[in-house]
Amino acid sequence: MGKTDWKDEAKALKKKLSKLKARTKAEKPEARTAGAKLVSPLAPASFPTLPAIGGVEFSAVEAGVRYQNRKDVMLIRLAPGTSMAGVFTRSSTRAACVLDCQAKIGKVSEAGAAIIVNSGNSNAFTGAVGVEAVEAVTGGVAEALGLPVERVFSSSTGVIGEPLPYERITAQIPALVEGLSGDAIEMAARAMMTTDTFPKGACAVVEGEGGPIQIAGIAKGSGMIAPDMATMLVYIFTDAKISQPLLQKMLSRQVEATFNAITVDSDTSTSDALLLAATGTSPAAELNGRSKAGRDFEAALGRVMLDLAHQVVRDGEGATKFVEIRVTGAEGPEDAHRVAMAIANSPLVKTAIAGEDPNWGRIVMAVGKSGAVADRDRLSIRFGDILVAEKGWRSPDYREEDGAAYMKQSDLVIAVDLGLGTGSRTVWTCDLTHRYIDINADYRS
Amino acid sequence: MGKTDWKDEAKALKKKLSKLKARTKAEKPEARTAGAKLVSPLAPASFPTLPAIGGVEFSAVEAGVRYQNRKDVMLIRLAPGTSMAGVFTRSSTRAACVLDCQAKIGKVSEAGAAIIVNSGNSNAFTGAVGVEAVEAVTGGVAEALGLPVERVFSSSTGVIGEPLPYERITAQIPALVEGLSGDAIEMAARAMMTTDTFPKGACAVVEGEGGPIQIAGIAKGSGMIAPDMATMLVYIFTDAKISQPLLQKMLSRQVEATFNAITVDSDTSTSDALLLAATGTSPAAELNGRSKAGRDFEAALGRVMLDLAHQVVRDGEGATKFVEIRVTGAEGPEDAHRVAMAIANSPLVKTAIAGEDPNWGRIVMAVGKSGAVADRDRLSIRFGDILVAEKGWRSPDYREEDGAAYMKQSDLVIAVDLGLGTGSRTVWTCDLTHRYIDINADYRS
Numbered sequence: 001m002g003k004t005d006w007k008d009e010a011k012a013l014k015k016k017l018s019k020l021k022a023r024t025k026a027e028k029p030e031a032r033t034a035g036a037k038l039v040s041p042l043a044p045a046s047f048p049t050l051p052a053i054g055g056v057e058f059s060a061v062e063a064g065v066r067y068q069n070r071k072d073v074m075l076i077r078l079a080p081g082t083s084m085a086g087v088f089t090r091s092s093t094r095a096a097c098v099l100d101c102q103a104k105i106g107k108v109s110e111a112g113a114a115i116i117v118n119s120g121n122s123n124a125f126t127g128a129v130g131v132e133a134v135e136a137v138t139g140g141v142a143e144a145l146g147l148p149v150e151r152v153f154s155s156s157t158g159v160i161g162e163p164l165p166y167e168r169i170t171a172q173i174p175a176l177v178e179g180l181s182g183d184a185i186e187m188a189a190r191a192m193m194t195t196d197t198f199p200k201g202a203c204a205v206v207e208g209e210g211g212p213i214q215i216a217g218i219a220k221g222s223g224m225i226a227p228d229m230a231t232m233l234v235y236i237f238t239d240a241k242i243s244q245p246l247l248q249k250m251l252s253r254q255v256e257a258t259f260n261a262i263t264v265d266s267d268t269s270t271s272d273a274l275l276l277a278a279t280g281t282s283p284a285a286e287l288n289g290r291s292k293a294g295r296d297f298e299a300a301l302g303r304v305m306l307d308l309a310h311q312v313v314r315d316g317e318g319a320t321k322f323v324e325i326r327v328t329g330a331e332g333p334e335d336a337h338r339v340a341m342a343i344a345n346s347p348l349v350k351t352a353i354a355g356e357d358p359n360w361g362r363i364v365m366a367v368g369k370s371g372a373v374a375d376r377d378r379l380s381i382r383f384g385d386i387l388v389a390e391k392g393w394r395s396p397d398y399r400e401e402d403g404a405a406y407m408k409q410s411d412l413v414i415a416v417d418l419g420l421g422t423g424s425r426t427v428w429t430c431d432l433t434h435r436y437i438d439i440n441a442d443y444r445s
Numbered sequence: 446m447g448k449t450d451w452k453d454e455a456k457a458l459k460k461k462l463s464k465l466k467a468r469t470k471a472e473k474p475e476a477r478t479a480g481a482k483l484v485s486p487l488a489p490a491s492f493p494t495l496p497a498i499g500g501v502e503f504s505a506v507e508a509g510v511r512y513q514n515r516k517d518v519m520l521i522r523l524a525p526g527t528s529m530a531g532v533f534t535r536s537s538t539r540a541a542c543v544l545d546c547q548a549k550i551g552k553v554s555e556a557g558a559a560i561i562v563n564s565g566n567s568n569a570f571t572g573a574v575g576v577e578a579v580e581a582v583t584g585g586v587a588e589a590l591g592l593p594v595e596r597v598f599s600s601s602t603g604v605i606g607e608p609l610p611y612e613r614i615t616a617q618i619p620a621l622v623e624g625l626s627g628d629a630i631e632m633a634a635r636a637m638m639t640t641d642t643f644p645k646g647a648c649a650v651v652e653g654e655g656g657p658i659q660i661a662g663i664a665k666g667s668g669m670i671a672p673d674m675a676t677m678l679v680y681i682f683t684d685a686k687i688s689q690p691l692l693q694k695m696l697s698r699q700v701e702a703t704f705n706a707i708t709v710d711s712d713t714s715t716s717d718a719l720l721l722a723a724t725g726t727s728p729a730a731e732l733n734g735r736s737k738a739g740r741d742f743e744a745a746l747g748r749v750m751l752d753l754a755h756q757v758v759r760d761g762e763g764a765t766k767f768v769e770i771r772v773t774g775a776e777g778p779e780d781a782h783r784v785a786m787a788i789a790n791s792p793l794v795k796t797a798i799a800g801e802d803p804n805w806g807r808i809v810m811a812v813g814k815s816g817a818v819a820d821r822d823r824l825s826i827r828f829g830d831i832l833v834a835e836k837g838w839r840s841p842d843y844r845e846e847d848g849a850a851y852m853k854q855s856d857l858v859i860a861v862d863l864g865l866g867t868g869s870r871t872v873w874t875c876d877l878t879h880r881y882i883d884i885n886a887d888y889r890s
Contacts, residue, residue, distance in 0.1 A: 093813030093821045125809050125821065127838035160806035161839050270813050347792070347877075348885055355886035361605035364570050368538030368715050376538045376570065393572035394606050432792075433886070437879050440793055441800035 040222075042314035042322050042410060042430070043198040047189070050203045050216040052182045053237040054281030055079030059179030060191035063172045065165060066120025066158055073169055074191035075176040076115040076235065077145060082279045084113055084153070085248040087255050089272035095124035096134045097154045098271055104150050105275075108244045113151040114141050115235060115275060116169070116176075117192045119220075123156040123164040124270045133166040140170040144177050155233050155273050157220065158194055189218035192233055195439070196222045196315050202307035204300040208284025208293045213240045215300055219308040221272075222264070222315040234259070234274040234308055239282035240297055246289055250298045251276050258305035261427040263344050264316040276301075313428045318435030321353050323428065326415040330423030335372035339416065340427040342370035350432035353412065358403025360388045363416060378419030383407070485667075487759035487767050487855060487875070488643040492634070495648045495661040497627045498682040499726030500524030504624030505636035508617045510610060511565030511603055518614055519636035520621040521560040521680065522590060527724045529558055529598070530693040532700050534717035540569035541579045542599045543716055549595050550720075553689045558596040559586050560680060560720060561614070561621075562637045564665075568601040568609040569715045578611040585615040589622050600678050600718050602665065603639055634663035637678055640884070641667045641760050647752035649745040653729025653738045658685045660745055664753040666717075667709070667760040679704070679719040679753055684727035685742055691734055695743045696721050703750035706872040708789050709761040721746075758873045763880030766798050768873065771860040775868030780817035784861065785872040787815035795877035798857065803848025805833045808861060823864030828852070 060074040078084075086105040088098050116137060123130050138152040145152075156164060189199035200219040205212050221232030251274070259274065280286075287294040314322055325343050330336035343349055343366040352359035360381050367374050377392035383406045387395045406412070505519040523529075531550040533543050561582060568575050583597040590597075601609060634644035645664040650657050666677030696719070704719065725731075732739040759767055770788050775781035788794055788811040797804035805826050812819050822837035828851045832840045851857070 089813075091810070091813030092815075092817070092819040093809050093824070125806060125834070125838060127822065127836060129838075160809070161834070270810055347881070351882055351885035354882065357886070361570060364538050364605070365536070365715055368534075368536030370537075372537070374537040377572065379538070389570070389606070391572060393570060393574075431886075432882065434879055434882050436792070437796055437799070437877065437882060440796035441802070441876075441878070 038197060040197045040315050040319060042319055044311070044314075047186050047199050048201050048203065050185050050201050051205070051214045053214050053216055053279065054239045055082065055279030056237045056277065057180040057182050058184040058188040059176050059181060060184065060187045061172045061175050061179065063118065063168045065118050065168055071187065071191040072120050073116070073118045073172055073176065074188040075141065075180065076188065077180050078113040078115075078277050079279045079281060080112045081110055082113050082277050083242055083244040083247045085244065085251045085276040087251060087259075087274045089269055091270045093125065093270050095122055095156065095271045096126065096130035097123060097156050098273055100134045100138065101153050101155070101273060101275070104153060106244075106248075107150055109148070109151055111148055111151050112145070113153070113277065114145055114147055115153045115155070116141050117155045117157070117233060118164075118169055119192050119194050120158040121156060121162055121164045122158050122160045122271050124160040126161065126163055129163050133164040136166045137169050140173045144173045153275055155192075155271065157192060157233055157271060160270070185216060185218060189220070192220045194220065195317070196220050198315060200308055200311040200315070202304045202311070204304050206293070206296045206300045208240070208282060208287070208297070209291070210285050211283030213238060213282045213284050213293075213297055215304050217304050217308050219312060221312040222317055232259070232269060232272045232312060234305075236274070236276045236301070236304060238276075238278045238301070239280065240278045241280040241282060241284065241286040242278045242297075243286075246287065247276060247278050249289070250301060254298065254302040254305050257426070258302060258309045261425070262309045262313050263341065263427065263429050264313060264319070310428060313430050316430035317439045318433040319430030320410070320433055321431040322411045323353060323430060324413045324426060325429065326413060326424075326426045327418070328415070328424040329418040329420055330425070331373045331418075331421040332423040333425060334423070335418075336423040336425035337427075338372040339367055339370045339374070339418065340425045342366045343414065343416065344427050344429035347432055350429070353407070354431035354433045356404065356407040358383055358388065358400065358407050360394070360403070363414065364389070367416060367418070372418075373420060374418055375420065380417045380419065382415040384413050483642060485642045485760050485764060487764055489756070489759075492631050492644050493646050493648065495630050495646050496650070496659045498659050498661055498724065499684045500527060500724030501682045501722065502625040502627050503629040503633040504621050504626060505629065505632045506617045506620050506624065508563065508613045510563050510613055516632065516636040517565050518561070518563045518617055518621065519633040520586065520625065521633065522625050523558040523560075523722050524724050524726065525557045526555055527558050527722050528687055528689040528692045530689065530696045530721040532696060532704075532719045534714055536715045538570065538715050540567055540601065540716045541571065541575035542568060542601050543718055545579045545583065546598050546600070546718060546720070549598060551689075551693075552595055554593070554596055556593055556596050557590070558598070558722065559590055559592055560598045560600070561586050562600045562602070562678065563609075563614055564637050564639050565603040566601060566607055566609045567603045567605045567716050569605040571606065571608055574608050578609040581611045582614050585618045589618045598720060600716065602637060602678055602716060605715070630661060630663060634665070637665045639665070640762070641665050643760060645753055645756040645760070647749045647756070649749050651738065651741045651745045653685070653727060653732070653742070654736070655730050656728030658683060658727045658729050658738075658742055660749050662749050662753055664757060666757040667762055677704070677714060677717045677757060681719070681721045681746070681749060683721075683723045683746070684725065685723045686725040686727060686729065686731040687723045687742075688731075691732065692721060692723050694734070695746060699743065699747040699750050702871070703747060703754045706870070707754045707758050708786065708872065708874050709758060709764075755873060758875050761875035762884045763878040763882075764875030765855065765878055766876040767856045768798060768875060769858045769871060770874065771858060771869075771871045772863070773860070773869040774863040774865055775870070776818045776863075776866040777868040778870060779868070780863075781868040781870035782872075783817040784812055784815045784819070784863065785870045787811045788859065788861065789872050789874035792877055795874070798852070799876035799878045801849065801852040803828055803833065803845065803852050805839070805848070808859065809834070812861060812863070817863075818865060819863055820865065825862045825864065827860040829858050
């Protein structure tokens with residue numbers, strides 16, 4: 001068969017394919033609901049079994065905010081005495097619910113608390129009506145549960161710029177309250193999914209003074225997706241007895257090496273929120289920052305956060321590779337972070353990984369553009385255990401076929417040593433594939 | 446036909462297609478040469494007619510550095526008395542030839558000068574042998590043309606990390622010198638192409654005191670491409686009489702709003718270089734910075750630079766849309782630049798443009814993540830003349846079908862007013878398409 005024959009056939013096939021695609025889509029009215037999506041090849045085998053946390057109850061209902069035939073609003077009730085901590089997006093165009101959470105989070109209170117989350121509409125960039133919606137929803141929950149409104153937190157995730165039909169949510173508050181149960185955490189994780197291909201959960205247990213302390217968390221997020229802004233939402237619960245200021249301090253400390261060390265496409269949502277609730281129902285004594293139990297608790301919290309953060313990357317839009325970028329030998333930690341993020345966000349690095357191409361030249365390029373202090377001739381680059389480049393050039397022992405074989409794995413480690421100082425940083429990212437373009441470009445509302 | 450049948454057939458077709466693709470590639474040994482590439486849909490109709498500049502000669506030969514059956518090395522000779530100015534990549538992992546140019550550029554000299562450029566190998570990240578290659582090539586040209594080596598500049602563009610086979614270049618120096626001619630500028634523009642789909646040229650003429658002053662320039666660059674780092678190389682020539690310091694000052698000033706205001710994929714080459722040569726052969730009097738002729742000259746230089754910069758974006762890898770991002774109303778120029786670049790580099794904005802989706806929510810997102818001071822409720826967004834969003838929400842007059850119709854154009858203007866101050870900035874970018882992934886991922890060396 002000649003060259004042109006192949007081309008012609010390929011062309012015809014392509015046309016056929018795109019027609020097929022269009023038809024398949026037309027036949028799938030459920031394609032807009034999260035259930036119809038393929039599961040990421042990097043997803044864990046199943047949702048983990050999470051422990052019930054004393055003082056935490058969940059429920060979820062179908063409110064029809066945007067999606068049909070699935071639960072799309074979830075409610076969490078937290079027992080009196082719960083300490084609440086939180087971290088939020090740094091975007092200067094934050095959604096109304098984020099601003100509301102930020103205003104409420106620092107306040108210490110002995111009352112119970114609640115969190116209400118809807119998917120399908122992010123209530124972002126909706127002006128004054130956005131604020132009205134937050135007040136209606138949090139006010140409704142406060143009244144139904146007998147809580148001060150300052151203790152009711154809300155998140156919204158989904159399409160932006162559309163007024164949130166909040167009556168659909170407030171109408172379901174009685175049913176939500178009715179359904180509250182201590183072991184419905186997976187249902188809650190599923191109700192907040194938008195373009196996620198799997199629900200995300202993680203847990204840990206720590207030996208406290210006088211008994212065990214449990215931690216369980218759920219997350220949603222997978223980059224950002226048309227027409228939604230794929231908000232990252234994270235809710236973590238523990239039965240630890242701990243003061244609000246200490247809880248907040250530990251959370252803020254742990255966020256740097258976990259949720260602030262992941263990137264899918266360098267874009268930042270207007271709605272990211274992480275809430276951490278400590279109910280104090282554990283038999284263990286109250287934690288303080290200097291005790292062994294306190295340090296163990298913070299470390300376990302960090303592990304749960306890292307686990308959830310990794311799951312978000314594993315659900316990155318179109319991801320087929322989970323990539324750890326380890327930077328060492330930088331002049332300081334800021335430079336290490338800059339280099340790691342420059343590599344993790346480089347479209348050229350990410351497309352090379354998608355193509356299973358050990359293209360170390362693009363790593364050199366990303367180091368160079370990062371703005372960090374770097375010396376070409378002190379740089380070394382490793383793919384896993386394979387030394388690829390050192391002293392300003394390809395390593396004499398490096399064989400391209402070794403690099404190519406390594407890149408075929410689904411989990412990769414790219415290590416860069418700058419050879420200058422002791423600054424180090426590890427971040428996680430995924431590859432940039434055709435499917436990312438499919439998800440984000442091949443769409444018309 | 447049922448849903449699953451279609452799916453199965455599509456799957457089978459996809460497999461067939463990928464096999465076909467692999468075969469078609471194997472049958473195309475010429476696929477690695479620039480000639481085999483499709484021309485960008487955004488390319489100008491033809492290469493412009495550029496004026497001959499007194500004191501500037503060009504030649505190009507087939508040296509077989511990497512490509513076969515095409516010219517891949519070009520030489521430029523500049524008359525004695527030429528002032529040389531330059532700007533270079535800020536990458537901290539710059540190639541040897543860039544470091545060499547930077548060391549030479551500031552020196553004032555009455556001798557002639559030369560520029561030698563090869564495509565196919567960038568001589569980047571090649572350690573000590575890279576420096577040796579630069580010395581051999583520039584030394585060879587200096588000897589052949591009777592010039593001090595400090596007046597011979599070189600650039601290399603192409604694959605990185607491979608030693609430059611410089612003997613293939615030095616062997617061609619006699620033929621290059623032999624072929625020098627005043628009207629071979631297009632041939633020179635073609636010889637430095639790597640993944641460019643068209644050669645780039647631009648010109649201007651200015652009324653000097655006592656006669657006209659001509660400016661002509663050529664450029665290459667189209668983002669970055671496997672296995673090459675698509676270096677941006679620009680050479681501009683003028684017959685103006687002008688001192689080296691003044692020429693450098695004008696060039697540095699004009700680069701901000703031209704070459705520093707374009708982005709294809711946010712990645713930065715290790716080899717970018719722009720050289721500006723003023724031969725002084727014009728009958729016009731010597732320029733100074735305060736005269737009308739001096740100001741006119743600088744403005745014309747800026748226009749030539751902007752024209753070439755736009756052509757680089759129009760040749761962006763996989764580009765189907767040429768996008769102007771206009772930011773106004775920022776607190777200051779830095780904030781305006783930050784917002785403009787955040788929009789121009791956002792994968793979500795760029796994929797939405799590829800999908801002809803008037804997704805203004807992603808513009809809000811990019812403003813929010815830029816780090817610039819912004820107030821959601823003062824922000825306004827326009828697509829062309831269409832007011833899309835204002836006062837923290839979608840404009841009441843905006844109709845989605847107007848936005849969708851606008852996005853179908855190949856040249857787009859996205860205007861963002863922050864409503865805070867007088868800082869403004871305009872930058873240019875292109876969309877992010879499947880073809881970008883094809884070019885950068887679907888490859889194995």
